[in-house]
Amino acid sequence: MKRLHSDLSLLFVLGFFTLFSNVCSDLVISKLDRQIDLSSQIVRFTTSLKVENNGAEAVSKVLLPYPESQAKNLAFLSVTITEGKGKTKTSSDRLYVDVSHPEGMPPSLTWYAVSLPKEVSKGGSLTLEVKAVFTHLLTPFPEKITQADAQLVAFQDSAHYLSPYAVKIQSLTVKLPEPKVESYTRLENTKFSGSEIKYGPYENIPPFSLPTIVVHFVSNKPFSVAQELVREIEISHWGNVQVTENYNLVHAGAELKGEFSRLDYQARPHVRGASALSSLVARLPARAHSIYYRDEIGNISTSNVYSDSAKTLLEIEPRYPMFGGWRTAFTIGYGLPLQDFLFKSEGKRFLDITFGCPMNDIVIENLIVKVVLPEGSNDISVVAPFSIKETRETKLSHLDIAGRPVIVLEKTNVVPEHNQNFQVYYRFSSFSLLREPLMLVFGFFLFFIACIAYVHADFTISKSSPSYIAKLQWDEVQTAIQQFQNIMNRVLVIHNKLEASLRDLSRTGDVQACKAARKTADAFLKELTKESKPLLSFLQSSPQALQITPKVDELVIKERELQEKLMLKHSMVVDSYEKKSGGRDIDNRVAAVQQKITLLRQEVDDLLEVIDEI
């Protein structure tokens, strides 16, 4: 139905335009060669036209009309001037093409005006090569197929070139993906060979002559269309350009109707699932690293990476083979070395990176490229080879305060021909690079300062509350106990010294030295007892020390006992030495005392530890 309707409109256009055919008849196309490549879902028209000026005035513009049905799907149009033929063929830069609205022409055609670099004078000629790339020109017919069917698509155009100018000789070649054609319109001079259909040559065709041709053929290539692709390119001056691409993919070919049988698909994938999209290949730049492929529910394990010095190939399979009408969404991401894509010129930095998506044969209906510059970038400008809608936003990420400037570039109907580099110029001082580490350092410094302050500060709310006073008293008690412990330890050291002097005595027999040691020890002990007295009385008076006092008292008593015994032992040993008694005799006499000393010592040690615990 739809097709029929457009047929009618074309016929209508045809009839309508013959009326206006004399409007721009100055130019004549002497030779026209048209090639239509239908081998994938992206339809590529390559037209080479030799334009001659037969009029009186020099012409600087050539008009290229397209019917509306095509114009709204026109993704890419480039016009070049070619010179020479065959191997010597050279082509110029792309010429400037603009949408124009010539007067007297009905609006159902979209006109593109090619501005020639130099005017074509009277009688002069030049050869133009027009490359036009269209999406969505192929309509699946039938619209729904089963798993076993091949995908058939219909394509419709005119056998003659739609032109406001008269065409002397023209021919049309339609290239098909496979040599299988369901049907095609037969006109005079139609030839079908291999996978090509040739129309023409036709001679002396008047302007706006449109004999419709329809080709209905087998095209089993999947029609992968990304309804939306968001590419986020984030620059980190620490050496990485991170690219994240979010795909929203649909198979726009003939829809699958009825069952999907995995059995059939696995047994004969090329017959039962011929048009299914099973894998995609992304050509990433060389030295791409940290590649990932996932969707919102996690990693997708069916992917492979092949890399060499020129490129990195990422082969991905969707989670399931995609049949017509099926959708999926996924994300791929990779890092690129900064020095390959970021350059400096005239005090500005610029990013130079491709615009389109790295996968071939994908049509992108809506491409959004976001370039995230580091925080603090300014003076930003974008240079792109084609017109793009540009907006700005900011993004907050790690350690940001003001946010990073983001340039959002939007373009609809993107095809692989748009994979050209674009540049983003901006200023960014290297010093701002250090801002974030410094911020971290300062933050941690503050944190530690705060910790130190917290530990040393007293946060008690009420200085007169009983618990606070109790705490203060407890602190005092603790210091007192500590001092007391020190004294006790010193006492014990003196005890040790006494013992040592006894051992010396047994070795050397020097009674005098031993006596001297005894004397100094006595003096020391007396002093220490004196020192401990105020502490003890304080402990006894303090209510906080109630639990400890008995232990302390016990310790004092035991210690005194120990001291007495030790002195006793000392004097006994010294006595016996003076009396020159034998070693064994001394041991016998001392043994009883010794036992007590050991016991007491043990107890004292235990008590000391107990107090220590408190």
Added chain:
Amino acid sequence: MATQETSQSATFCHAFGNVLSFAVLLLIGVMAFSIRLFSVIKYESVIHEFDPYFNYRVTQFLTKSGVYDFWNWFDDRTWYPLGRVIGGTVYPGLTLTAGTLWRILNSMNIPLSVETVCVFTAPVFSAFASWATYLLTKEIKGAGAGLTAAALLAMVPSYISRSVAGSYDNEAVAIFALIFTFYLYIKTLNTGSLFYATLNAIAYFYMVCSWGGYTFIINLIPMHVLLCIVTGRYSPRLYIAYAPLVVLGTLLAALVPVVGFNAVMTSEHFASFLVFIIIHVVALVYYIKGILSPQMFKVAVTLVVSVGMVVCFAVLAVLIALVASSPTKGWSGRSLSLLDPTYASKYIPIIASVSEHQPPTWPSYFMDINVLAFLVPAGIIACFLPLSDASSFAVLYIVTSVYFSGVMVRLMLVLAPAACIMSGIALSEAFDVFTRSIKFHLVGATQSPQDNAGDTTKVTQNDVKHEKSEVTIKERSSRKSKKKDKENIERPSLVSRVEKRLLVLPLETSVIAVFLLVLLGAFYVVHCVWAAAEAYSAPSIVLTSRSHDGLHVFDDFREAYAWLSHNTEVDDKVASWWDYGYQTTAMANRTVIVDNNTWNNTHIATVGTAMSSPEKAAWDIFNSLDVKYVLVVFGGFVGYPSDDINKFLWMVRIGGGVFPHIKEPDYLRDGQYRIDSQATPTMLNCLMYKLSYFRFVETDGRGFDRVRNTEIGKKHFKLTHFEEVFTTHHWMVRIYKLKSPRNRIRGKTKKSKLKSGTSISSKRSGTRKKNPWQ
């Protein structure tokens, strides 16, 4: 001068010890976190299993819509057509925790996704849990035991199994809350501080928010209080530790919607109230005892007891009458099956059908707590040496948790902290004894040649004391692994110290024993790392198998869910067995009929009935439920054992429990469940069988099921009411669409135009009895 030095070095040593234990704790936290990352490294950062997907979905909703919407969330994408009030039926602790974490991170401009936060919540909280274990064990038995217990808990396999990265389940935060609540209880008990008592109630509130296991706390603490009272350990500290907890805790618990009035209505909480009354009586008795003379007191006791008994019996009788009048005796099914392990299998097949509700086997004890099982008795003995309030609590905790773990595998998780605490105590006490004897002998040996006098030992003991600080410092720096024991030597409990002094073992024995203990510890570490890496890190939605030609990944579940989410209408209803409900709603974002929250047995039985009915009857049931797709999990192609055919008997049982026309014996041949040619016709014609094995025979020509290891019984058949719309790469998930009814009518009208109208209507009325939804 020497004394000055020793005292200085002692304070230095003290400070050093603090810093060191802080560092050790930090490292334990890092270890607890990182040992759980195996799943992320070996697989990917993804949510695991079933329940975590629900929690993840709830968290997503929370972060998107805010707390109030979450509170009032009525989820219409599950339990179609009933729906589910999510806000009122979930324990919100985990979700709120992760949601808050996410919010904090995002407010600090750290753009982590909700998924990432959810994946790493469990490891973070297991680090917290090991710190809480340190605090708890420190209160019970000192810092040395604390550090050991914390290290053990950080890597205990039982806990790892529930808290690997991605295992975003209630237990992940609940174990932390459990231990922390116990810590605060013990802390209150030791200090008698009302401050800690309040914190304790708040921690209990967090626990109630997080997990249904809070009933364990509210029963264990009263038990301990009762134990203290009975053993004559009543003190005002006990009162402060318990009374505020019951009052504040119950008030706070009632604030959680899912608990609500259950906090005062159900039998699980009665013990706490009973003990609450008892402790007041006891407090009163102690008070009266304090103001009365002994004789007066005796008279008062006899008076009060005789009157009190009467009142008590009256109250008790009323209570029992009240409780007995309710069908489940006021207990929820899961709690009842705890008290009577055979309860679930008798009355509630839906609880019995879950594998984690089965009693554990002996190997699972060894798998989950490993050598701790042998150390626990030693720990119990160590707890008794000086029995304090705190250590009696530890003993009670281990005894009850051992019982509960014996009832349900799942509760092994509650046992794990108790086992770690006990083993920590045992290990540190043992090391304490052994290293002290070694040091005693070593220092003694170096000293003895110098002295000829008889009092060698005494001197050396002295020297040991003075040199101890220096020695410890040296040894600490040289041997890191020993630091826990050193710590322990510094501050053991008061009384044990005296006893230990007597306990000096021979040098050789101690060296060998220390060596063996270290070996035991090493074995434990090796086992834990193995368990974390191999046994518990699989996310279960991605399966891998290692064959001779490398690693093979089975990602079929996500393949199916992704297909559903992208290629079906948003409002389509998907029917599957309840196991896959949570995953379908979370990953495929499609409405399901039943899910893992098994709140409506009838609904589940309906699905079970449909699966066990013949095609036509099943179609009717599904159609009446507005179902568009039916999802079955089938493992026969690759040998995935936990598929729907293996779960099928549960569907029959649960279905048959509500709709008696489904009879289990119809599906069994001589009491045996089989799917080969010996299977019963009912089995071979039921929907589950047909959907699982549809066109399966064409794969290898004879239909060999690799899970059941037999050829299937019915090989060639066609589906009349369903059509296959998707099957995953390894056939693990198969999705069928219900054929629309109009097609059927047209097919019939072709054959017999006149008969069609009447025959269809009569068939409809024929099935009406069996279909609960018409």
